[in-house]
Amino acid sequence: MKCFDPTMYFITDSTAYSEAAFLSRVEAACQGGITLLQLREKTKTTREYLALAQKVQAITKRYGIPLIIDDRVDIALAIHAEGVHLGQSDLPVHTARRLMGRDAIIGATTKTVPQALEACEQGADYLGVGAIFPTTTKVKTVLTSVDTLKAIVQSVSVPVNAIGGLQKENIHVLKNSGIAGICVVSAIMKADDPCKAAQELKEAFDAQQKEDRTHHCRQ
Amino acid sequence: MKCFDPTMYFITDSTAYSEAAFLSRVEAACQGGITLLQLREKTKTTREYLALAQKVQAITKRYGIPLIIDDRVDIALAIHAEGVHLGQSDLPVHTARRLMGRDAIIGATTKTVPQALEACEQGADYLGVGAIFPTTTKVKTVLTSVDTLKAIVQSVSVPVNAIGGLQKENIHVLKNSGIAGICVVSAIMKADDPCKAAQELKEAFDAQQKEDRTHHCRQ
Numbered sequence: 001m002k003c004f005d006p007t008m009y010f011i012t013d014s015t016a017y018s019e020a021a022f023l024s025r026v027e028a029a030c031q032g033g034i035t036l037l038q039l040r041e042k043t044k045t046t047r048e049y050l051a052l053a054q055k056v057q058a059i060t061k062r063y064g065i066p067l068i069i070d071d072r073v074d075i076a077l078a079i080h081a082e083g084v085h086l087g088q089s090d091l092p093v094h095t096a097r098r099l100m101g102r103d104a105i106i107g108a109t110t111k112t113v114p115q116a117l118e119a120c121e122q123g124a125d126y127l128g129v130g131a132i133f134p135t136t137t138k139v140k141t142v143l144t145s146v147d148t149l150k151a152i153v154q155s156v157s158v159p160v161n162a163i164g165g166l167q168k169e170n171i172h173v174l175k176n177s178g179i180a181g182i183c184v185v186s187a188i189m190k191a192d193d194p195c196k197a198a199q200e201l202k203e204a205f206d207a208q209q210k211e212d213r214t215h216h217c218r219q
Numbered sequence: 220m221k222c223f224d225p226t227m228y229f230i231t232d233s234t235a236y237s238e239a240a241f242l243s244r245v246e247a248a249c250q251g252g253i254t255l256l257q258l259r260e261k262t263k264t265t266r267e268y269l270a271l272a273q274k275v276q277a278i279t280k281r282y283g284i285p286l287i288i289d290d291r292v293d294i295a296l297a298i299h300a301e302g303v304h305l306g307q308s309d310l311p312v313h314t315a316r317r318l319m320g321r322d323a324i325i326g327a328t329t330k331t332v333p334q335a336l337e338a339c340e341q342g343a344d345y346l347g348v349g350a351i352f353p354t355t356t357k358v359k360t361v362l363t364s365v366d367t368l369k370a371i372v373q374s375v376s377v378p379v380n381a382i383g384g385l386q387k388e389n390i391h392v393l394k395n396s397g398i399a400g401i402c403v404v405s406a407i408m409k410a411d412d413p414c415k416a417a418q419e420l421k422e423a424f425d426a427q428q429k430e431d432r433t434h435h436c437r438q
Contacts, residue, residue, distance in 0.1 A: 045308035045309070046290055046291075046308065046309045046310055047307070047308045047309060047310065047311075048308070050310060050314075071265055072265075072293060073293040073296075073297075074291060074292040074293035074296075074310060074318065077292075077293075077318050078292075078310060078314045078317075078318065088266070089264035089265065089266045089267070090264070090265045090266060091265055091266065091269060091293060091297060092266075095269075095297045098297075099293065099296050099297065
């Protein structure tokens with residue numbers, strides 16, 4: 001059985017750091033209570049991506065956090081990572097599923113209801129939807145409204161995470177959206193204290209989830 | 220049983236062409252008698268690489284020519300390509316072998332005897348060695364002497380191909396080197412007539428192989 005907690009999904013960005021500084025931030029995020037980690041590398045060679053993935057995996061394994069590899073099914077297979085995350089420019093979900101088997105966690109980035117339905121038909125285990133806010137990580141990203149996010153949540157049965165410029169100060173816009181978790185890059189990666197940042201974000205999101213449920217019960 | 224003919228190994232470079240022009244050149248090369256084709260893409264997204272690989276495969280299958288994918292084991296697995304070619308910045312040969320199985324054709328670029336021995340220990344089916352001459356395809360490539368090429372041929376039992384700036388006018392430098400074939404990019408890709416270029420290169424290499432054998436018999 002495939003079991004993962006998408007509540008506090010941290011996506012890495014190593015570009016601004018030495019390898020040692022990067023790995024130390026990854027570990028701090030794990031200590032702070034992230035529940036899922038995606039290694040995302042866009043400019044490394046395959047061998048460099050593989051080497052970094054192995055080092056990150058040594059950390060995530062210690063904390064029992066599933067490691068998701070962005071884009072590269074070959075890297076994920078090579079290190080037996082728990083899963084892969086696929087954007088619209090990556091392998092189709094059904095191809096990744098065929099190569100990785102049913103136990104792999106396969107996620108997809110979707111920005112519209114049709115994309116979300118297609119990803120789920122192909123076997124996606126979760127969806128990332130955004131960008132909710134402008135982000136410095138992806139310069140040319142297209143924004144997704146909270147209304148579209150809600151429409152996607154209502155259209156699919158898999159967990160849906162919001163992504164894009166999310167911080168503890170702005171996640172209130174997601175209240176009652178029905179999302180399963182939040183994905184963040186900068187809010188943890190670039191924080192002065194990534195451990196504390198992860199912890200506070202998780203607490204803020206958990207508190208909001210609780211409020212949503214209470215609100216829902218009152219209705 | 221794994222059976223392939225490395226004699227005339229064409230490596231693509233799509234960068235200067237529209238997709239239609241590129242595919243037409245690929246087909247012309249197949250008509251000209253190439254025996255192995257490597258699709259090499261360095262800047263495409265995974266989905267673009269996959270889409271082009273499928274189109275190239277539709278051609279190579281018609282001509283019965285094995286299709287080798289540069290670097291990307293995931294793309295090769297996704298389309299059931301015959302094999303993969305790995306440089307020193309790509310996945311290690313043993314990892315690719317584990318992911319692709321024993322029937323896949325796995326080649327490796329090696330520039331030294333130790334690299335060649337390592338690739339063969341890990342299960343490489345053939346080696347590409349070079350660059351013999353400076354090449355416009357890889358700007359910063361390091362040259363490999365014909366002496367090193369010969370030393371590699373004598374150190375390993377798998378077929379060894381020479382690569383790098385090879386043209387029908389200069390392949391005579393490879394005589395008595397013991398290579399199994401030649402790899403070319405520009406000499407076919409950029410030729411006015413890629414079909415004729417492939418044909419002439421193959422004839423020139425076959426003639427030289429014959430001469431080498433005759434020479435060897437006389438000794």
